[in-house]
Amino acid sequence: MDAWFKEAAQGKDPHKRINVVESPRKVRVEVNGVEVANTTKPRLLFEGSLPPRIYIPKDDCRMVFLQPTDLTTHCPYKGIANYYTVELPSGEKFDNIVWWYGEPSTADAAGIKGYVSFYDTKVDLYVDSVP
Numbered sequence: 001m002d003a004w005f006k007e008a009a010q011g012k013d014p015h016k017r018i019n020v021v022e023s024p025r026k027v028r029v030e031v032n033g034v035e036v037a038n039t040t041k042p043r044l045l046f047e048g049s050l051p052p053r054i055y056i057p058k059d060d061c062r063m064v065f066l067q068p069t070d071l072t073t074h075c076p077y078k079g080i081a082n083y084y085t086v087e088l089p090s091g092e093k094f095d096n097i098v099w100w101y102g103e104p105s106t107a108d109a110a111g112i113k114g115y116v117s118f119y120d121t122k123v124d125l126y127v128d129s130v131p
């Protein structure tokens with residue numbers, strides 16, 4: 001075998017710790033029926049045996065709903081994560097359900113710089129219009 005493929009893109013060796021690939025899928029995120037993100041340029045992050053995470057460009061998010069918080073966490077493979085709370089026009093708040101890495105700490109994770117990820121158990125996530 002000469003190459004690994006994930007989605008429509010050639011990926012890196014899946015036995016490495018972090019693998020970020022571009023995806024041709026359409027991804028939409030809603031929180032309580034309010035669309036907070038919609039993209040045709042997601043990136044998928046594969047990390048060991050964990051389920052893949054979808055990362056969305058900040059430019060494709062409705063940043064007016066994302067309020068920065070003081071929470072940070074650290075991942076040895078990606079670096080320091082910062083978080084957003086989603087605040088809807090109704091006043092409802094969903095604390096720390098979005099995260100991003102301002103400066104990923106490894107070259108393998110560099111592909112998610114400028115992208116955010118949502119806790120998929122706390123939002124309604126649609127991939128190619130399928131929940």
